[in-house]
Amino acid sequence: MPETTYWRSVEELRGEPPPRPELSDLHDPAGAGESRRDFLKLMGFSIGAAALAGCTRIPERQAVPLLAQPEGTLPGVESWYATTCGGCSAGCGLLVKTRDGRPIKVEGNPHSPLSGGATCATGQATVLSLYDGQRLKGPLLHGRPASWEEADAFVASHLDTLATGGGRLALLTETIASPASRRLSEDFLRRFPGAIHAVHDPVSLAALRHANEQSFGRPVVPRFHFDRARVIVGLEADFLGTWLSPVEFARAYSRGRRLTDRNSGMSRHYQFEAGLSLTGSNADRRVAVLPSELGLVALALAGRLAARSGGGEPVPKVEPPCDPALLDTVADDLWQHRGESLVVSGLNDPAVQAVVNRINSLLGNVGKTIDLDHPSWQRQGDDGAVTALIEAMERGEVGGLLLWGVNPAYDHPQAGRFVKALARVPFKVSFAGRLDETAEHADAVCPDHHFLESWGDAEPVAGSFGLRQPVIAPLFATRSVHESLLRWMGAPADPLAHLREVWRRDVFPRQSRWAAFDDFWDHALQDGVFEPPAASTDEATPPVDRGDLAAAAASILAGHAAARAAGGLEVRLYEKVGMRDGRHANNPWLQELPDPITRVTWGNYVSVAPALAAEQGLADGDVVVLKKAGAALELPVQVQPGHARQAVSVALGYGRTRAGKVGNGVGANAFPLLAASAGGFRLEKTGRRQTLAATQLHHSMEGRPIVREATLAELARNPAAGNEERPRLETLWAEHPREGHHWGMAIDLSSCLGCGACVVACQAENNVAVVGRDEVTRGREMHWIRIDRYYQGSEDEPRTVYQPMMCQHCGNAPCETVCPVLATVHSSDGINQQVYNRCVGTRYCANNCPYKVRRFNWFQYANNDRFDYTMNGDLGRMVLNPDVVVRSRGVMEKCSLCTQRIQAGKLRAEAAGTPLADGEIRTACQQACPAEAIVFGDQADAGSEVARQQASPRFYHVLEELNTRPVVGYLTHVHNPPEKA
């Protein structure tokens, strides 16, 4: 079927990346190949354009009020709706802010028992995907736009054939954590004899469920309680960044480590991993080991714990790949905290998971920190079932295939094989919201709504429900999958009625508070989440571990021997925070979100250890080919301190070809490498270079007291440990007079995990522009809040610290004195204000800012085809927060401490006639933070949380010796390393 594709350049037609000339090449008036005429033309144009730019005003546009106002919508007044996030299957509760009928910001739902009001960067960015112009505008039939009637007729005819024995129908879905979807898909498939339902996870964790079946007879992903664990050991599990339910875990983890007046203890976290992950970077002790050696670490730990337990099945002795004394320390630590420790592994290897199960069983963690009774419904994918489906497709047994929420033509390790097999399926329907790599092969594409447009539900963890409701009428002629399936079943095509029916049947009976379903429904819908009362509180006896340890050990040792025999480099494939598995690749906020560790935006790369880079003569930006027989990937190199030496890391989720104009061709697709065994790779230099678009280029604090640190033991001896040196600030001048509020912020560096949720939250709240890869390489990202990441110690074993950095709102602000036109001034309540329409753009304020937090509008970022990201079309601009000005070119901008929220809070309090309560105003960064690291409030109010934190002996200001007197301050970073080793 020929498809209508429009191309703008030959490069695009051929699928080559567009030439990305340097700006200096582009505008070289004296450049080769340009004649005198061109030069004169350019000059004439430039002068004319300059004159015009100086003379024209921004065209005025009319905002016409509605004649008949929709009920409940007040212009300029926001409404909040509770719903459930669809960014990944973790199903965090959300509150969606709508203004004039448009969702413009998502925030965590504080009622949510899992995420507790926090979100991750991906969740924050989902609202932008709603306004993605590359979403399908309606159904496609054989690649051409069609009406829903045509599509339905086409599908119905094929389904009828299948229902009457014309081949088997297969449904390939992502992990379904939604009771309604689960029930609907089951009901739907019931009509079709021999129907197959396979679940595909791009990043699979099937081994965990498999191992739990072997060990405990329960094929489930358990719920992990990181807050209850005093000792945490992670084996290649990025549970704070990308693994299973990162928001829930990050929140629990940081609660288990929060130091307050009342709580002086914190958990201890060991991490064994090859590449430096967000989780590993937060560990108290991190050990770099090769992926193939992680099993050995698990076995060595199991052996030590078995010895300490003095009985049970013997564990084969292995030579550990790291310092045995350290493993002894870890084992001691774990043993001392039996029942309140937790060992997790993210490896998709049943043998390693079996050993980890044994460790947790020996420690008595099962039933305490590991809950098998309320399992998680994440990562229900079954690789075996997907492979079986592909084989059935190859054999021609599959007569019809429905693709729901999956994109295997991109993210299956054997995508090529899948696409070929797809050609043998006579009838393929995709529900993808965009014409992605898989949907382009489908006969019919019946695009699903964005989750903010649809009804739905979620049960991320057994017994914890979330409801999803539409917060905007569908923008395009899309249709929810529920409606499509219901229609094709011949049932009433009303997804809301179906959802209510499922809840009436499955959820409503599990509570007794509301007698009438409608009451129950209304409350659940309003809360967005529902958790039935726990059945019983007494703990059942934990299941006995019946796993075959000997077989697991043999498998691990064989795997290790094979990897050693293969030689070369091992490859670790991981998900990046924000981008995850690549489904949000067309979201420019996520593309421009710096990776927490590498600080690189817009693309993936091969991370190598400094020692390996030195050995092979590689530097940041050298393009290499990562090769082994049957697999090759071309990417730039990134030298990563702390990486295991004989391994490299590559992020998944990049190299999309049909994501949309933003995500296409960013990075390279590493999913095919999942198919190859980990070892035996080598790097080949190409001699080319590609600058990494990094937002931070220097990684050492240079001995400066920027992030102040102490260990927990030091802190116990001295409450001001690490923060002893406070300068005595002298001044010749009287203090500025103060009355009323004095806003302030305290950031607990000990809590901050560096995940970047705050960065995207700030971007969404404050209309921060996306500037694109080239501008990031020029050092011009616009983020108002950034997370500085510094390494300490050696290159091989660095310790990582994070520091969120935004405008510090200095009381003696260096920026304020230097502006010639008074475009940046101080408010009476302690905020350093930037007056955009007074700014003439001398940039003196930015130069004089010791924190370098000011951001300049180098170009016009809105309505400019060169910056075709979010603000270049009416659709993308719908996400803009009407309370915040979109800045024009040539002016400075920076963090305002969410001044619009402060103003709204003050107005609310005034209207209610009550004094403003502490915590009532929350900044966007604070609201999003899963680690609750940021506290904002009135520091003039001695009872406020921020004032309390500022009184802590751990509190300090960055560069306080400059006497800038900021209102944003930090609490020292405390870590809890083991005393030995």
Place this chain on the structure above:
Amino acid sequence: MAAESIPLRLPWVEGRPSLKQITDDVCRPLATRPSASWLACFAVALAALSAGAAAAGYEVATGIGTWGLNKSVGWAFDITNFVFWIGIGHAGTLISAILMLFRQKWRTSISRSAEGMTIFAVMCAGLFPLLHMGRPWFAFWVFPYPNTRGPLWVNFRSPLLWDVVAISTYFTISFVFWFVGMIPDLATLRDRTAPGWRKRIYSLLSLGWDGSGRTWARYETLSLILAGLATPLVVSVHSIVSMDFATSVIPGWHTTLFPPYFVAGAVFSGFGMVMTLLIITRKVMALERYITLRHLEAMAKILLLTGSLVGFCYLTELFLAWYGGNPYERAAFWNRAMGPYAWAYWTMMTCNLFVPQLLWWRRLRTSVPLLFVVSLLVNVGMWFERFVIIVTSLHRDFLPSSWVMYKPTIIEVGILIGSFGLFFTLFLLFVQALPVIAMWEVKGVAAGEAKS
């Protein structure tokens, strides 16, 4: 002994020309058609100016993003060029005002062109604060004028505002000084020119000069008053420009040494540029008799003095960075000398401190080709001094997370070239249209020498 053959004072005008001959020599180029060499120079200057205008036009139309600046380095070529041209503009006033007050006769041959150069340099300099603004169309907001926005005033604490005041004052005074100094010569031209439009212009510009004793007496008084007014400006303008940096908090900028350091550097660069221009002018306009080797040597001595002063400041900075014990300042200076822009730092050190030391030798001091090379290097070195101060301080300041590199784009280079184009275009027009040597003053010197 050779000393006996040397008179006590060497003449400042060679060949003992008659007063009429002086007038003829200076006025000849004004009456004749431009020479081929002048036309060639003018074509080059105009081309450079056009390139710069195109680059500046593109920048204003598109955004400051066409430059290589970034989140940490907010100024680079723009303010470097600004300070550079302001510095160039220092020699004129120094020669006219201070040397006049000190009754240095040798200044008479060079004062006119030096003053002209000052005005053109300040005009070039004035472009950059305008062009470097993100929204230059609102540049008038930096002037404190009554307005309907409150009224909203300017920030009198901002050194940028002080710049506005200092530079506009300096330009006004320099222009008045230059013009007043030309009045007797314009009258001479008026008297020599046949009736026609030229004569009418010269008549207008000479303000009815009658050459009477009383006119001369008043004229001398006015010159003295203007010199007295201009003298503090020589020190103040660059002191205030230096406060753009000195009043900031950035290590490498925040230095009390800056005002004298900048003034010395400005005089140094100004004399460098005067030297470059006069070596060309005396050749092209055949004025070797009036702009003699002795003049060049006297200027070379000033170059040696000011170059050494500047070098002394460089070393003081380094010493204080170490001795002061401020870790940020120490790091900033270590980074200047040893960091990624060390090449710029050592270019500056070589051109400004080491090369002028050659001028201790009289033989070298009196070699015109060598002086020409030295004067060019001084210009290069002083441009780099400003580049080093601005870029190396900004690209690595307090928080290492924001450390970046800066690389200029073709647009920035184009605007720099354009500023040279503007400067030379104006200077070439000046030498073709106005007396490039102050005839009445030179005649005074020549007459005095004839008597002795």
